[in-house]
Amino acid sequence: MRIAVYPGSFDPIHNGHLDIIQRCRPIFDQVVVAVLRNDEKRPLFSVRSRLELIAELLADYDDCRVEAFSGLLVDFVSEVEATVVVRGLRAVSDFEYEVQMALMNRRLNEQVETVFMAAAEEYSYVSSRLVKDVFFLGGDLKGVVPDPVLKRLAAYRERETG
Numbered sequence: 001m002r003i004a005v006y007p008g009s010f011d012p013i014h015n016g017h018l019d020i021i022q023r024c025r026p027i028f029d030q031v032v033v034a035v036l037r038n039d040e041k042r043p044l045f046s047v048r049s050r051l052e053l054i055a056e057l058l059a060d061y062d063d064c065r066v067e068a069f070s071g072l073l074v075d076f077v078s079e080v081e082a083t084v085v086v087r088g089l090r091a092v093s094d095f096e097y098e099v100q101m102a103l104m105n106r107r108l109n110e111q112v113e114t115v116f117m118a119a120a121e122e123y124s125y126v127s128s129r130l131v132k133d134v135f136f137l138g139g140d141l142k143g144v145v146p147d148p149v150l151k152r153l154a155a156y157r158e159r160e161t162g
């Protein structure tokens, strides 16, 4: 059984992330989307909301599931009996940080291999940070994030503005 872990903050998940998940599905038997527990970083969405959203988005795929993790990524990878970490690469600027992480993870556990996947061109500029910037400045995110995320963003705005 080939199990891949696709880790990240996913605050929020966007169409670039979903594209990478879809690209993983024909290659691996199971894809575990792993959400870092980082609520102390004052995220837009709580880990619980992110897990709910991602579970909703993956509901039709038996080969995909979502879990939260804390501590070392390589420990989580072993826990779920995976051997591969998948990371999306958008631009050359991602490369340096990603290779540093991959090499550190290999040092921590040499059984864990990192696989990089090129993001779809149409989402190659999309990041959760930009999504948040555009959201807080009132811009339109249709086509950038999936509809359930748009709905949650609208609900967030509603709550904040009363």
Ligand code: PNS
Binding pocket: 007, 008, 009, 010, 036, 071, 072, 073, 074, 100, 101, 102, 104, 105
């Ligand atoms: O989507 P992000 O925020 O770029 O994801 C970063 C993530 C979650 C993959 C990374 O921060 C991570 O793996 N954190 C877990 C802690 C860890 O294992 N650190 C050492 C590896 S370099």
